[in-house]
Amino acid sequence: DTGVSQDPRHKITKRGQNVTFRCDPISEHNRLYWYRQTLGQGPEFLTYFQNEAQLEKSRLLSDRFSAERPKGSFSTLEIQRTEQGDSAMYLCASSFMAAGNTIYFGEGSWLTVV
Amino acid sequence: AQSVAQPEDQVNVAEGNPLTVKCTYSVSGNPYLFWYVQYPNRGLQFLLKYITGDNLVKGSYGFEAEFNKSQTSFHLKKPSALVSDSALYFCAVRDGSGGGADGLTFGKGTHLIIQP
Numbered sequence: 516d517t518g519v520s521q522d523p524r525h526k527i528t529k530r531g532q533n534v535t536f537r538c539d540p541i542s543e544h545n546r547l548y549w550y551r552q553t554l555g556q557g558p559e560f561l562t563y564f565q566n567e568a569q570l571e572k573s574r575l576l577s578d579r580f581s582a583e584r585p586k587g588s589f590s591t592l593e594i595q596r597t598e599q600g601d602s603a604m605y606l607c608a609s610s611f612m613a614a615g616n617t618i619y620f621g622e623g624s625w626l627t628v629v
Numbered sequence: 630a631q632s633v634a635q636p637e638d639q640v641n642v643a644e645g646n647p648l649t650v651k652c653t654y655s656v657s658g659n660p661y662l663f664w665y666v667q668y669p670n671r672g673l674q675f676l677l678k679y680i681t682g683d684n685l686v687k688g689s690y691g692f693e694a695e696f697n698k699s700q701t702s703f704h705l706k707k708p709s710a711l712v713s714d715s716a717l718y719f720c721a722v723r724d725g726s727g728g729g730a731d732g733l734t735f736g737k738g739t740h741l742i743i744q745p
Contacts, residue, residue, distance in 0.1 A: 519672075521672075548732055550732070555737070555738075556737055556738075557633075557719050557721075557735030557736050557737050557738050558673070558719070558733075558735050559735075560732035560733065560734070563732055571732070573732075606672055606673070608673075615661055615678075615680040615681075615725060617663070617675050617678060618663075618675075618732075618733060619675060620665070620672040620673040620674075620675075621672050622671055622672040623671070623672045625670075
């Protein structure tokens with residue numbers, strides 16, 4: 516068990532550019548979550564997958580954001596036409612399916628839009 | 630909708646003293662409650678959870694939390710604080726009845742500072 520892995524850990528991009536983050540969940544976890552955390556705030560839920568199906572999206576997930584989990588393993592989160600307000604840490608997490616199961620988080624991917 | 634309140638932005642405790650980090654929640658169904666800890670520039674580490682059963686839950690690093698249904702609280706406690714416990718602590722809730730968002734809803738976090 517190597518834990519949830521995220522890449523890159525840090526990304527600096529110019530406003531208007533596209534960025535993509537990758538998440539590798541704990542193996543055999545069938546649920547994968549994306550959260551966003553800004554300074555001074557708790558993590559905010561963005562979306563989650565059960566296997567390859569995206570089952571829920573937060574209203575925070577504007578149409579510039581897209582997430583995929585094509586084979587039910589790793590996931591990508593793409594932000595198109597980045598804005599300064601997108602600067603945050605993007606956290607990926609995974610768990611088994613049952614609601615009482617623990618959600619385990621990765622180290623996060625820091626995005627700075629300049 | 631579900632929500633979590635952590636009323637203290639910061640808690641200061643002397644090393645060796647007991648500590649309490651407060652959390653209250655609101656959820657329409659059965660509460661599943663979690664505590665996580667975050668060190669600077671790191672992700673969240675799971676400490677403990679309450680799903681059902683005994684109201685006193687024991688977790689990692691000597692932490693425990695008490696579920697109080699009537700007060701809708703889930704305070705984090707430790708009998709004797711260590712300097713290494715200094716970090717940002719998050720309480721989170723999920724509706725175990727299947728209603729509401731499947732993801733966890735977090736509080737804003739409490740900075741715990743343990744003074745030598």
